[in-house]
Amino acid sequence: xxxxxxxxxxxxxxxxxxxxxxxxxxxxxxxxxxxxxxxxxxxxxxxxxxxxxxxxxxxxxxxxxxxxxxxxxxxxxxxxxxxxxxxxxxxxxxxxxxxxxxxxxxxxxxxxxxxxxxxxxxxxxxxxxxxxxxxxxxxxxxxxxxxxxxxxxxxxxxxxxxxxxxxxxxxxxxxxxxxxxxxxxxxxxxxxxxxxxxxxxxxxxxxxxxxxxxxxxxxxxxxxx
Ligand code: DX5
Ligand code: ZN
Numbered sequence: 386x387x388x389x390x391x392x393x394x395x396x397x398x399x400x401x402x403x404x405x406x407x408x409x410x411x412x413x414x415x416x417x418x419x420x421x422x423x424x425x426x427x428x429x430x431x432x433x434x435x436x437x438x439x440x441x442x443x444x445x446x447x448x449x450x451x452x453x454x455x456x457x458x459x460x461x462x463x464x465x466x467x468x469x470x471x472x473x474x475x476x477x478x479x480x481x482x483x484x485x486x487x488x489x490x491x492x493x494x495x496x497x498x499x500x501x502x503x504x505x506x507x508x509x510x511x512x513x514x515x516x517x518x519x520x521x522x523x524x525x526x527x528x529x530x531x532x533x534x535x536x537x538x539x540x541x542x543x544x545x546x547x548x549x550x551x552x553x554x555x556x557x558x559x560x561x562x563x564x565x566x567x568x569x570x571x572x573x574x575x576x577x578x579x580x581x582x583x584x585x586x587x588x589x590x591x592x593x594x595x596x597x598x599x600x601x602x603x604x605x606x607x608x609x610x
Contacts, residue, residue, distance in 0.1 A: 388556065388577035390605055392598050393418035393451050395560075395582035396442075397433060398531045400589075404438070405445045411585065412446040414594035415602075420560070420580045421452045421471065422531075428457035428480055429529035436465040443470035451520075451578070453501060453560065455528050456480065460487055467494035473556075475499030475522050478510050488517045501560070503528065504536055508545040518555055521546050523576070526561030531582040535562030540574045547575025565600045569608030579605055 394416045399407035408419055421439055426432040439452065452471035456462065457480040466474050474496050476487045484500065491498035499520035500511060504527060511518060523543050526533035539559075546557055558578035559571040568579055585597045 387609070390572070390602065390609075391417040391449070391556075391578045392601055392605075393420040393449075393558070393578055393580045394585045394594070394598075395420040395422055395531065395580050396586075397422040398582035398586035400586075401434075404442060407586070408442050408445040408448075410591045411594050411598075412448045413591050415598045416448060416585075416594075418449040418451045418578065419446060420582075421450060422582075423452060423454050423456055423466075424529065425456040428477065429455040431529045436462070436469040439466065439471060440469040449473065451475070451499075451558075451580075453499075453522060453580075454480070455501075460490060463487070463490050463494060467491075467496050471496060473497040473499050473520050475501050475520060477501045477503065477528070478506055479503055484510075485514050485517060488514065492517070492519075499556075499558075501528070502542075504539060508542060508549055511546075511549065515549060515553065515555075520556040520558060520578075521550065522558045522560055524561055525559050525563070525567075525571070528561075533562055535564070535567040535570070537570075540570050543571060543574035543576050550575075563601070565597075565604045568601050568604040572605040572608030 424433040488498040497519035501522035559576040560580040
């Protein structure tokens with residue numbers, strides 16, 4: 386089964402002084418998803434933004450809001466991210482002792498439930514709960530910062546996730562160090578959603594964003610062939 390390809394710009398690398406415009410521009414440039422990196426300075430060594438910023442951005446685009454929670458605990462905040470207009474809410478498998486409960490809580494809020502895995506966490510952590518997952522996010526860098534290098538060994542892990550997913554309607558997302566060079570590695574292994582922060586937002590404005598998104602997409606499509 387070929388899942389539709391989506392490019393998901395991470396606004397972590399955008400200009401925070403004009404985030405609404407950035408979201409509008411990157412959507413106009415062809416992004417299907419917007420990736421929202423939430424960091425708490427506790428689960429990861431960096432702080433970004435929270436649900437009130439996401440809520441303020443919701444009117445600027447119809448794109449899928451893909452929320453990546455790098456926070457611990459996550460459960461007390463799930464409702465706030467659902468209310469903010471997130472479509473996918475992804476928690477880290479390492480963020481708490483009761484991953485399955487978090488996934489159930491996300492679905493109970495009417496949202497799609499995602500699990501993110503740090504580089505060291507094996508795919509086998511998901512085997513017994515795969516029926517309760519709508520998205521698997523494979524970290525191809527250590528979470529916390531944009532602009533890091535894609536870890537090459539992660540391509541084998543993406544392929545393992547793809548095997549586990551089989552025909553199930555589960556998105557397979559890769560996050561970290563995605564460039565025109567690594568996009569094809571990720572899709573060759575089976576990924577269908579590619580997060581890109583610094584690669585896209587190193588430019589400025591719709592024309593720059595469109596060029597990079599088009600290049601990422603053609604590399605990603607090559608990887609699928
Ligand atoms: C890292 C974040 C990523 C990051 C990607 O913790 O989850 O989404 O912003 O940034 P780049 O594309 O620059 O690696
Ligand atoms: Zn992310």
